[in-house]
Amino acid sequence: xxxxxxxxxxxxxxxxxxxxxxxxxxxxxxxxxxxxxxxxxxxxxxxxxxxxxxxxxxxxxxxxxxxxxxxxxxxxxxxxxxxxxxxxxxxxxxxxxxxxxxxxxxxxxxxxxxxxxxxxxxxxxxxxxxxxxxxxxxxxxxxxxxxxxxxxxxxxxxxxxxxxxxxxxxxxxxxxxxxxxxxxxxxxxxxxxxxxxxxxxxxxxxxxxxxxxxxxxxxxxxxxxxxxxxxxxxxxxxxxxxxxxxxxxxxxxxxxxxxxxxxxxxxxxxxxxxxxxxxxxxxxxxxxxxxxxxxxxxxxxxxxx
Numbered sequence: 035x036x037x038x039x040x041x042x043x044x045x046x047x048x049x050x051x052x053x054x055x056x057x058x059x060x061x062x063x064x065x066x067x068x069x070x071x072x073x074x075x076x077x078x079x080x081x082x083x084x085x086x087x088x089x090x091x092x093x094x095x096x097x098x099x100x101x102x103x104x105x106x107x108x109x110x111x112x113x114x115x116x117x118x119x120x121x122x123x124x125x126x127x128x129x130x131x132x133x134x135x136x137x138x139x140x141x142x143x144x145x146x147x148x149x150x151x152x153x154x155x156x157x158x159x160x161x162x163x164x165x166x167x168x169x170x171x172x173x174x175x176x177x178x179x180x181x182x183x184x185x186x187x188x189x190x191x192x193x194x195x196x197x198x199x200x201x202x203x204x205x206x207x208x209x210x211x212x213x214x215x216x217x218x219x220x221x222x223x224x225x226x227x228x229x230x231x232x233x234x235x236x237x238x239x240x241x242x243x244x245x246x247x248x249x250x251x252x253x254x255x256x257x258x259x260x261x262x263x264x265x266x267x268x269x270x271x272x273x274x275x276x277x278x279x280x281x282x283x284x285x286x287x288x289x290x291x292x293x294x295x296x297x298x299x300x301x302x303x304x305x306x307x308x309x310x311x312x313x314x315x316x317x318x319x320x321x322x323x324x325x326x327x328x329x330x331x332x333x334x335x336x337x338x339x
Contacts, residue, residue: 083182089132093185094148096126102157105191106199106309108302109161110171112184113223114200115208119190126150126159127188136182145177146170146185155313160306161185169302196233196316201305206244211255215316224270227252232260234316243270250274257282257323259316265336266328272336274325282323284338289328 099122107114112131119125128148132139147166151158161170174180184205191198195214200207202220209218209227216236218225224246225238230253243249249270257263257280265272266287276282327336 083135085132085134091130091132091143092127093130093143093146094126094128096148096150097123098150100124100157100192101155101194102152103155103195103313104157104197104199105189105195106156106158107160107187107189108158108201108305108309109185109187109205110203111180111205112186112202113205113208114187114189114202115210116189116191116198116200116212117210118212119192122192122194124157124192124195125190128159128161129186129188131184131186132182133184134182138178139182141178142174142183145173153310156310158309159187159189197313199309201309224248225250225252227254229253229255231256232263234260235262235264236260237264238266239264240267240270242268247271248273259319260323261317261319263323263325265326266330267334268330269334270329270331271334272327272329274327274336274338276338280323282325282338284325284327286336287326287328289330 102124105116105124126148130143130146136142145164147162147164147170148159149162149166151160162168163170163173170185171180186205191212191214193213197215198209198212198217200218202223204222205220206223207218207220207225209216209225209230211229212227213231213233215233216230216238218227218237219239221241223240223242223244225240227238230236232254236252238250238252240249247270249267250265250272252265252273253275254260254263254277256277263274263282265274325338327338329336
């Protein structure tokens, strides 16, 4: 039977159903079925229309000086990659990725728009429909389905950006060489960070890892200006690589202590509002960095080295 997805919420519902049916397998064991796997391939395992090589369509390219202190991105299906810019400009590329044979590809491409949205000191990006007002994934839900596509963001930020807020539903978040306050959350996917220098705080949240046992895998370049680091995942491992000769305190919690800990599709409007909240001054470092980790599934691990 062809699985036709009206929106990413159905994927999450499918996962919930698989985790809750049956009485002879524990929830922990059911969660383990998905760990380290690409959840889309698990759900679409019998779909013969999957392309061996996805096709990339460039939708949007943006390059401009930006005085924004906050970069916010809200997506539903696709990867979000951030790195530091070599100049004082922000560079943004958005691609639609075709992952299977579909009949309505041209409609989906023609109705995808991206424009920067500015408010106070925030620059915000999300996929939009042709009217440049409606969220693209909502338009997809109301008019066709999200079957066979995803939208990837590649963003380079200048050093004037002091905070990033990244919200994703299905897809990975990749962060490289960023110096800023960080909030990064994906429901189904990995968060990979390299050479990160958090200003004040850094929060990394994933519900379920994909393609890798380490759902959260972060290496820090410097934590001398970092008060708090939080890394939480429901299913998957946490790996944090620290700079040499740094002192920190590590505490663990049984449940993720985050501002928003419900699945993304249940709180899309809240996330968007959070993206536009005003910039709060970076707090100066006080004492040792406090690292808080949460791994909710028994058997998964936390490694700090």
